[in-house]
Amino acid sequence: MSDAPDESSRGKRVVVTGGASGIGRAIVERFARAGARVVAFDWDKAALAALDVAGASGQHVDVSDPDSVASAFATLDDEWGGVDVVIANAGISSRVGVLDLTPADWQRMLDVNLSGVFYVAQEGGRRLMASEAGGVILVMGSTNGITGHPHYAHYNAAKAGVIALAKTMALELAPKVRVNAICPGYVLTDMQRAEYTDEMLAVVNEGLPLKRHASPDEVARLFVFLASDWGAYITGQAVVIDGGELA
Ligand SMILES: NC(=O)c1ccc[n+]([C@@H]2O[C@H](COP(=O)([O-])OP(=O)(O)OC[C@H]3O[C@@H](n4cnc5c(N)ncnc54)[C@H](O)[C@@H]3O)[C@@H](O)[C@H]2O)c1
Numbered sequence: 001m002s003d004a005p006d007e008s009s010r011g012k013r014v015v016v017t018g019g020a021s022g023i024g025r026a027i028v029e030r031f032a033r034a035g036a037r038v039v040a041f042d043w044d045k046a047a048l049a050a051l052d053v054a055g056a057s058g059q060h061v062d063v064s065d066p067d068s069v070a071s072a073f074a075t076l077d078d079e080w081g082g083v084d085v086v087i088a089n090a091g092i093s094s095r096v097g098v099l100d101l102t103p104a105d106w107q108r109m110l111d112v113n114l115s116g117v118f119y120v121a122q123e124g125g126r127r128l129m130a131s132e133a134g135g136v137i138l139v140m141g142s143t144n145g146i147t148g149h150p151h152y153a154h155y156n157a158a159k160a161g162v163i164a165l166a167k168t169m170a171l172e173l174a175p176k177v178r179v180n181a182i183c184p185g186y187v188l189t190d191m192q193r194a195e196y197t198d199e200m201l202a203v204v205n206e207g208l209p210l211k212r213h214a215s216p217d218e219v220a221r222l223f224v225f226l227a228s229d230w231g232a233y234i235t236g237q238a239v240v241i242d243g244g245e246l247a
Pocket of ligand 1: 017018019020021022023024041042043044047061062063064089090091092093112116140141142143183184185186187188189190191192
């Protein structure tokens with residue numbers, strides 16, 4: 001048992017989808033700082049080029065394309081000979097009333113936020129199950145996958161699916177591989193800034209027991225904890241980090 005969660009990350013081979021910005025980037029930075037080998041799978045080439053984190057590299061991947069995900073994992077097989085921690089964080093968001101959602105809006109959301117998580121977790125899961133040591137899969141849920149939030153029906157449905165996927169994979173892959181969904185509430189990233197004005201952010205903050213959004217790094221630290229041996233008895237959970245929102 002290590003003395004701290006980040007100590008047990010040293011030398012681990014970690015994949016983080018959506019690792020070029022926002023929460024994913026904070027996760028990449030935390031693991032890299034802890035001495036892990038980290039690769040960010042992201043579709044944003046400019047953000048990948050700007051990912052200047054010692055110990056981390058980037059690979060252009062579209063998680064909604066199963067061939068793109070499969071070939072990225074095949075490259076890792078060649079370069080790393082395996083993987084220890086798989087983090088399916090990449091996601092998109094849009095704010096649309098349920099009666100105005102088009103079939104294309106709905107499909108695109110499911111393609112990235114649910115199917116994209118499945119493709120990554122499945123490719124990673126196959127490798128972790130085949131390895132001697134097993135490993136950890138962490139997928140990005142949200143409090144939106146647990147309770148209703150107006151104007152996000154497509155997003156909420158995808159996140160609820162992610163939580164069900166994590167619980168089911170945890171049962172099928174136990175005891176070798178642990179699988180959890182992390183469910184943040186409001187986190188201050190570009191995704192959040194794109195959809196909320198300063199006034200809207202202030203209203204949200206006022207309604208939260210802790211009176212503020214989470215920082216990406218506060219969420220990243222939970223990922224490091226759950227990937228570590230400090231989280232060794234945690235699997236099949238939707239782990240909420242929400243400043244008291246759901247309470
Ligand atoms: N910000 C919040 O308040 C909040 C709360 C709960 C959950 N989340 C979830 O956390 C995750 C990260 O969100 P964020 O706020 O950091 O957003 P962000 O927009 O800052 O980062 C998302 C990253 O995912 C990448 N990405 C998007 N689609 C992709 C695809 N098809 N293939 C590869 N990469 C792709 C983007 O390029 C970007 O780098 C998402 O799954 C989001 O739903 C965010």
